[in-house]
Amino acid sequence: MSAIALPDVLTIVLTGLGLLFFLAGTVGLLRFPDTFSRLHALTKADNVGLGLVALGVALQAETWGQLARIALVWVLALVAAGLVAQLVARAALVDRRLRG
């Protein structure tokens, strides 16, 4: 077996873990019984997943600019997903017709 550099191993481990979280988020989205549980499953799981994927890709980055962009992507996704989940949940709470 040929030697793989440590950053590559870490990339595989981190992105692999990230995949599991994406999978968990999707399973939650599909299996949970009501709208609010599904919302909760999704926002937590897929953002941790995205964070792990970001960390994994960051280990492959070649410049500081790329690292900064990866960090910005994750922060933006976290902020936007958190706020949007709050708003959609509130909308569904206010208006029953938006729920299942």
Next chain:
Amino acid sequence: MTGWLLFAAAAILLTLGGAFWRVWQGPGEADRMMAAQLVGTGGVGVAMLLAPVISWHALDVAIVLALLAAFAAVGFVKASSPDGAGDPEEAEPSEGEEGQ
């Protein structure tokens, strides 16, 4: 490494298939909207995973997606408010806190 990153990207895309099912099935509009949100987050993840493989400029696409993926959902909650121009936080929750 290229092979793994492409595999991981394909795997995330497959989980998005689950989100597609939720968009199709609903039942609530909030469910459909949040599933689309998951497609956005997954898209950000895929764009990041493609960056080392295709071009690091893919990170700029990830930034734009992360920044704007929330927009459709914001449009949704605004449109769902009583006058179509408000905010779900302005209204009181209707009929109970139960989820289903």
Next chain:
Amino acid sequence: MTVLFDLVLCALMLLAALAAIGGRGLFRATVFFVAYGITVALAWVRLGAIDVALAEAAIGAGLTGLLLLGAVARLRRAGAPEFPVRAGLVPALAAAGVAGATGWVALRVPGAGGLWTEAGEALPLSGVENPVTAVLLNFRAWDTLLESIVLLAALLAVWALAREEEWEAPVGPPLHARPGGVLEGMARLLPPVGIVVGVFLVWAGASQPGGAFQGGTVLAAVGLIAALAGLVALPRPDSGSWRTALAAGPAVFLLVGASGLALGGLLLFPPDWAKAMILTVEVFLTLSIAATLALLVLGPPQPRRMP
């Protein structure tokens, strides 16, 4: 592994497209259209066309969703019937015919590399290092000039829908949100980041993927979010400064293009001057694209009813 990725992506793209046109219900169709925009943006990334991917991400996944979901809600409030979204046989055949013909032509074009070589050879004369920007703002500047005018004409068409007595009102519905709420917080948080990203995309467009259209769309989007939260006052269509912003791009483009007449011909940019000329055009074009797209999404002026 590339084949696996391509197959999954193509399958998702087709699924989203079919679900958007094949199912019942406008809302579901619209959400699928947003998902479709995201998959198409990823396809452009996969093909290495980052400039197009940026535009598709900003327009397809961002602005269009906002516009269409607003339209669906408005139709409902107006009591329009939730008619089934189903493609009729004739439009379906026509669309299939166009798609088939396009595919046939694309496969028969000689020289699969496209115009990459020609654009690459002329690149040193263009004043910029990004071949896409070189084509859009130098080699094929005509197209871009006319497109910027089309955008303006589209806004005029939307405004023309307003009745005479509505003309004095601000554009769009009277937007409001809970003070200090989540929506307002979002509208205070995202625009500063979006302005940096938008300006960066325009500036970087000379040497790497980006440009006036991509940057302008991002700027329009973050401006819209501030407007949605009721943080900025919406302009009236007869506002002088807004009209200047709308017309500045095409006007400066025309002026710079006409100044080329003295140097060789209309829209001819001599290599020594090209960079400065293109950047000038791009800056004003960005302003106009941002203003036009934002106002297009907000819609025609609507009178405010007194409470």
